[in-house]
Ligand SMILES: Nc1ncnc2c1ncn2[C@@H]1O[C@H](COP(=O)(O)OP(=O)(O)O)[C@@H](O)[C@H]1O
């Protein structure tokens with residue numbers, strides 16, 4: 001048996017651990033693994049690929065990014081903007097199928113986000129035996145309680161906050177840290193809470209600048225002259241508008257960014273306190289995966305191979321109740337896991353005095 005694997009969409013720490021898991025489990029079964037380069041693009045004839053065996057994947061688990069490369073542009077677009085689904089052109093699917101036939105590949109593992117898994121589902125519906133592995137650094141796919149990459153991103157946020165605390169305290173400043181989180185604010189919430197942020201602004205909880213400014217004034221009155229604010233890039237201004245760096249229209253997803261600068265400027269105007277903004281950006285996506293992301297990646301990779309062994313095509317690996325299981329790709333795509341404003345974690349945050357920007361903090 002020969003199987004294929006590709007990574008697609010944005011990268012994140014842990015992708016190489018998935019590859020390591022796939023190659024290890026396949027090797028044990030005596031299977032060969034073909035790794036396609038640059039996402040689905042590698043499927044186009046004559047095929048851009050490398051043979052993967054344990055000698056090729058030794059030591060890759062600790063590396064960030066992906067040895068296969070990835071892309072979010074090209075011929076296989078299946079999802080644009082806020083979730084509009086488009087069909088991958090039939091001739092492109094036929095070309096991909098011809099490459100898979102030519103290379104005698106019996107099953108294809110697609111490691112990708114919601115968009116790439118939408119493409120995977122379309123290939124499955126056109127008789128390609130596909131298995132999905134969920135990849136989202138934002139951790140926002142409903143069908144899996146957790147995915148690799150998220151924990152590493154939270155570590156970057158905590159590291160940044162640890163550093164920002166010392167400089168903010170020395171200068172009695174407010175510092176606003178903008179982090180990733182397009183629809184879901186998990187990175188801001190987990191990273192912010194574990195890094196000791198005082199104000200956390202999420203896409204799921206619309207905020208008012210008055211409440212943010214009030215929280216900072218209250219802290220000042222208590223002798224706490226520095227404040228750290230974490231804001232997810234998808235957090236919405238009072239007007240409900242998203243701040244974008246680039247509007248790409250129907251070509252894909254708009255690039256978000258700028259909310260950190262906006263919030264910092266408003267804080268300075270409203271409180272008179274010296275305020276600085278800092279954008280963590282792709283530092284969250286790069287670098288070595290944490291132990292948690294490595295073990296998740298390896299388990300996901302091994303599970304993907306075992307799903308092929310069982311012939312469970314059209315399924316996506318999923319993590320629920322501390323177990324790696326599977327769900328249908330079709331059900332998994334388009335269902336976002338968002339922070340619930342009335343959840344236990346938000347209540348815990350409020351109870352320790354964190355301001356989420358939607359109401360006055362404290363009694
Ligand atoms: N080969 C490709 N050609 C065109 N679009 C692609 C290709 N691979 C991925 N995309 C698109 O890139 C976007 C992002 O992919 P996705 O898998 O959702 O990852 P993420 O959102 O994590 O970056 C989606 O809109 C997806 O359809």
Ligand SMILES: O=P(O)(O)OC[C@H]1O[C@](O)(COP(=O)(O)O)[C@@H](O)[C@@H]1O
Nearest residue numbers: 010113135136137138139180181182
């Ligand atoms: O590398 P790019 O294209 O700037 O991507 C950044 C985007 O990726 C995201 O982190 C989403 O990634 P995931 O699909 O992996 O969750 C957004 O928060 C952010 O806008």
Ligand SMILES: [Mg+2]
Nearest residue numbers: 009113114115
């Ligand atoms: Mg996506």
